[in-house]
Amino acid sequence: MTLRPLISAAEALDLFSKNAARFLDASWTFAAGPSALADGFIPRSQRFDIDTIKDETSPLPHMLPDERVFAAHVGALGISASDTVIVWDRYGNFSAPRAWWMFKAMGHNRVAVLDGGLTAWMEAGGPVDDHPALPPERATFYEARLQPDRIADRASVLDAIQTGSHQIADARGAARFYARVPEPRPGMRGGHMPGARHLHYAGIIGDRGQINAQANLFDDAGLDLSEPLITTCGSGVTACILALTAELNGRVARVYDGSWSEWGARDDTPIVTPDA
Structure with a gap:
């Protein structure tokens, strides 16, 4: 089933309470990017760093990696291709759409961006941790299928x-x-x-x-x-x-x-x- 690209904080909280989604912190910025940010992490979230999950052979910044590399990174986060994934960032909607697109480009349909990011989550009463979640001890098998x-x-x-x-x-x-x-x-x-x-x-x-x-x-x-x-x-x-x-x-x-x-x-x- 395909998930709508954008999910509200209330909808995300419902999935969180049911443990029915995997949450990823896709926060990223650069010198000319946004400056306002919210502190903390949505509990159980792991970091999805576009400067790490990238094509290391390219001189260009954070280019989409190939299927094998993407699958290895995402599998190491304990995510499978059947999981519902919610990506968020602390700037609202700045870099989370990039993570959303990367998953979509790899054939993962059940992925959505948390509209308004961490600030919207907190305003909706969502809990916040001081640190991101640790990756699982064992990687999960993840199958990526590039969508040209x-x-x-x-x-x-x-x-x-x-x-x-x-x-x-x-x-x-x-x-x-x-x-x-x-x-x-x-x-x-x-x-x-x-x-x-x-x-x-x-x-x-x-x-x-x-x-x-x-x-x-x-x-x-x-x-x-x-x-x-x-x-x-x-x-x-x-x-x-x-x-x-x-x-x-x-x-x-x-x-x-x-x-x-x-x-x-x-x-x-x-x-x-x-x-x-």
Whole structure:
């Protein structure tokens, strides 16, 4: 059975009380990321670190690992492919959608993001521990099955630009999209992909860290959710916020995993710099 991508704190608490879900702390940020955070851990939660569960052979940040590596990491957390998984972060909905997308990209359907993260959990009366849970003594067998329809690479983005096969939604802020400020990662050109539309992830996350899933956000950005969609950002994290929101509106989007970390670092990829 497929789980709805977003789960409320009340629904998550119900699953927690029944011990019917596995909870993972997917908190992550960087220098230009969110700063407000809630302290503590949802009891029985283990850490899901996107800078650990990644393709170690890639020079790009936190790229999706292959099936074998992903299965080994998740199995070590004691999770099986049949488990219901709730991912959360302490910034609301910043990096948890990335963990959600990684599970979906590996064929795990029963996974959801806790809407509003740890703050929403505490406001709903959820208990909090001072430390994450320890991993189990024995790993669980986990079977991962890669879902190519959820992943975009550089070649498929180039094809989308040239043929119009997919719309491209860029989750970065306007200043980066229009090359008004330098990229936060050194050595990268500024601007955006030809034909890309700007849809800043911050416009989707409300003041309380919860997702605004209204389809008109895509409409206002010039995106048609009835047409195929690729989402991108700086390093493949906030692109997953757009992908999750698209899925809440019935569209499975492809996430460009390398995103601007790959595109902007090359000298053979086309870019637009309207305000440079």
